[in-house]
Amino acid sequence: MDPLLNFENQTAIITGAAxxxxxxxxxxxxxxxxxxxxSDIDESGLEQTRKLLTSPEKCKTLIVNVASEEGAETMVKKAxxxxxSLTIAVNNAGVAHKQAAIHDLSxxxxxxxxxxxxxxxxxGMKHQIRAMLQQxxxxxxxxxxxxxxxxxxKGGAYSAAKHAVVGLTRTAAxxxxxxxxxxxxICPFFSPTDILEKGGMGSEENKAKLGIGSPMKRISKIEEIVNVMLLTLSPGNTYMNGQTIAVDGGVSAW
Incomplete structure (x- = not known):
């Protein structure tokens, strides 16, 4: 295995893993x-993820609401x-909201x-950082x-929240x-995840319309985003810090 992609002896927390x-x-x-x-709040989805693993014996699962600080602390303790040890933490869990202009947001x-x-x-960061500082x-x-x-x-509250994630990231760095x-x-462009579905944009017609906004004229595939995550998390990638990585098919080049 290429040493850049060898995660042996690494331990990762991933939220929203269902x-x-x-x-x-x-x-x-x-x-x-x-x-x-x-971790996830979707127990059946989390169990399905576990079943898809090559080495499920190297995996622990937890039903956690990430909005609860107790849940964040429990995940770190479990690791x-x-x-x-805890070498990697991926704070991935998130939700979208139905499309609405700012003046209609509740x-x-x-x-x-x-x-x-x-x-x-x-x-998540609070308790992950405490453990990482110790080690x-x-x-x-x-x-x-x-x-x-x-x-x-039409996604103002979501945008505000995701801007806050960038602010937390840069401050921690x-x-x-x-x-x-x-x-x-990591800042993905539209991808065929549950967030797109729950935001009311999951139909093939809507995906095609969203893809027009990219120079590549399509939305991303899930594996295209995950491949960038792998490269970013590589044990050999030790000097990247405080970056907001746009994976957008060139949208940010405009």
Missing amino acids: SGFGRALAIALNQRACQLVL LDAFG GEIFDNQFDINVKGVAF GSGHILNVSSMAGIGGAP VEYGRYNVRCNA
């Missing part, structure tokens, strides 16, 4: 010998108890977005969005880089 990026990343890391702690929508998309990342190194990858580095018409604890964010 589907989408989380599931695909779990499978890809497990194929490369990584030990896993996977340390089961595998003795307090409930904002609360839901910030509880899951912001607090879920912030609480002297670690790498956190937060899943933001192109909506986190640009505007998102500056605060903890000197301790060899790094933090980066």
Whole structure:
């Protein structure tokens, strides 16, 4: 195996692992010998992810609501108890909201977005960083969005929350880089995940319309985003810190 993609003796937490990026990343890391702690609120989806793993014995699963700080702390404890270390954390869990202009957004929508998309990342980072400081190194990858580095018409609360993820990422990179604890964010363009479905844009017609916004004239495939995650998380990639990585087919080049 190429040493850049060899995750043997690495331990990774992945939130939102019952589907989408989380599931695909779990499978890809497990194929490369990584030990896993996977969480989600979807118990059946999480169990299905586990069944798809090459080495399920290297995986622990937890039903966790990421908006709960207790859940974040429990995930870290599970990693340390089961595998003795925490080298990677991927804060991937997130939700979208139905399309609505800013003047039509409710307090409930904002609360839901910030509880899951912001607090879920912030609480995760809090306890992940504490563990990584104790062991002297670690790498956190937060899943933001192109909506986190640009505007998102009809997705204002989601965009605000994903901008907050970028802010947390950059702040952590500056605060903890000197301790060899790094933090980066990935910002995907539209991909065929549950977020697209729950945002009301999951039909093939809508996907085609969304793809027009990319110079490549299509939305991404899940594996295209996950491949960038793998490269970013590579044990050999040790100097990347504080970056917001746009994986967008060239949208940000315009």
